[in-house]
Amino acid sequence: MSQPLLLNLHGVSCGFAQQPVVQDLSLHLNSGDIACLLGPSGCGKTTSLRAIAGFEPLQAGEISLNGKVISRQGFTLPPEQRRIGMVFQDYALFPHLTVAQNVAFGIRQHPRREQLTAELLELVKLSELGKRYPHELSGGQQQRVALARALAPEPLLLLLDEPFSNLDGELRRRLSMEVRDILKARGTSAILVTHDQEEAFAVSDHVGVFQQGRLQQWDTPFNLYHEPLTPFVASFIGQGYFIRGQLLSPDTVQTELGILRGNRAYSWPIGSAVDVLLRPDDIVPDAAGTLQARVSGKTFLGAATLYRLQLATGSQLEALFPSHAEHQPGEMVGIRIDADHLVLFPATGSQPTREALLPL
Ligand code: ATP
Numbered sequence: 628m629s630q631p632l633l634l635n636l637h638g639v640s641c642g643f644a645q646q647p648v649v650q651d652l653s654l655h656l657n658s659g660d661i662a663c664l665l666g667p668s669g670c671g672k673t674t675s676l677r678a679i680a681g682f683e684p685l686q687a688g689e690i691s692l693n694g695k696v697i698s699r700q701g702f703t704l705p706p707e708q709r710r711i712g713m714v715f716q717d718y719a720l721f722p723h724l725t726v727a728q729n730v731a732f733g734i735r736q737h738p739r740r741e742q743l744t745a746e747l748l749e750l751v752k753l754s755e756l757g758k759r760y761p762h763e764l765s766g767g768q769q770q771r772v773a774l775a776r777a778l779a780p781e782p783l784l785l786l787l788d789e790p791f792s793n794l795d796g797e798l799r800r801r802l803s804m805e806v807r808d809i810l811k812a813r814g815t816s817a818i819l820v821t822h823d824q825e826e827a828f829a830v831s832d833h834v835g836v837f838q839q840g841r842l843q844q845w846d847t848p849f850n851l852y853h854e855p856l857t858p859f860v861a862s863f864i865g866q867g868y869f870i871r872g873q874l875l876s877p878d879t880v881q882t883e884l885g886i887l888r889g890n891r892a893y894s895w896p897i898g899s900a901v902d903v904l905l906r907p908d909d910i911v912p913d914a915a916g917t918l919q920a921r922v923s924g925k926t927f928l929g930a931a932t933l934y935r936l937q938l939a940t941g942s943q944l945e946a947l948f949p950s951h952a953e954h955q956p957g958e959m960v961g962i963r964i965d966a967d968h969l970v971l972f973p974a975t976g977s978q979p980t981r982e983a984l985l986p987l
Contacts, residue, residue, distance in 0.1 A: 666837030712782035889969020
């Protein structure tokens with residue numbers, strides 16, 4: 628059952644001194660959902676988050692929360708009246724207050740202050756550390772305190788700006804999954820900013836991919852990976868290469884790897900030149916296969932190995948093979964293409980648009 632609409636951005640533009648940074652941004656978030664704004668540095672993620680928090684006035688459009696307009700041109704409901712919590716990259720804890728005092732800071736008037744603080748400390752697995760000061764904690768522990776503090780006033784929406792970027796690999800991965808579990812356990816809606824795709828996929832129900840101030844696609848992680856709407860999203864999300872092809876029928880394309888058929892249809896004229904997206908997991912080892920490629924490099928990833936392959940035509944591919952079969956650079960390997968989610972774009976040089984996509 629779908630949850631009620633919580634946050635709605637419609638045609639939002641904002642920026643600095645006449646310089647537009649975020650342009651015509653529309654998205655919505657349902658209650659209890661976690662979303663992520665993802666994109667390269669400087670694309671406007673933090674500015675969008677600050678507009679939602681009430682720190683950036685709008686030049687156009689409207690933001691509403693729980694059905695009430697909180698920002699439009701000429702009107703910005705102050706941040707403290709929005710019931711929106713924030714968690715920052717640098718934790719921003721009060722150094723002179725203990726962990727428990729930090730968590731209780733925003734609920735000083737709350738009748739169940741102590742009980743609520745204890746519950747939150749337990750939720751973020753810090754019950755034993757309530758009397759410590761921030762400088763006596765690790766980075767991951769400090770970020771948990773910041774999360775508990777932000778959750779204490781029971782915000783309608785929590786905004787997290789690069790919350791894990793000060794932490795290292797494994798801790799970052801673990802904490803991002805924990806934060807998702809904590810938010811889901813409390814039914815708290817959240818929007819997180821990151822430029823780390825793995826983090827975005829681990830935490831979010833929906834991800835918005837930005838490029839130069841414009842939202843390119845707002846979708847589930849699965850759809851972003853398998854059904855990117857623009858060449859930019861296709862290249863920014865995951866790995867992959869484009870090879871040239873020619874449309875033989877709405878769902879079939881002729882390529883140097885043979886005829887590929889997918890589970891969707893395109894309405895471009897038969898014979899159109901197209902770029903075909905091939906992800907590493909679309910290329911399957913097949914010793915008996917007729918397709919041969921030369922290994923030009925490899926990266927061992929543990930459970931799988933990422934091979935760089937070169938076709939006889941000179942085209943490059945990347946393929947993810949289970950790591951128990953080991954191939955050496957220079958070796959020829961048999962492959963098969965297994966790309967149900969056949970993603971095509973008009974060949975480079977023509978206007979990229981996938982509005983021509985038809986349901987099969
Ligand atoms: P990053 O991942 O590097 O944090 P971002 O996607 O969050 O990037 P923003 O911080 O939203 O990007 O910045 C978007 C653009 O707005 C950038 O070009 C930045 O230089 C510009 N910008 C940000 N803050 C200001 C400001 N206070 N005054 C003028 N320009 C600004």
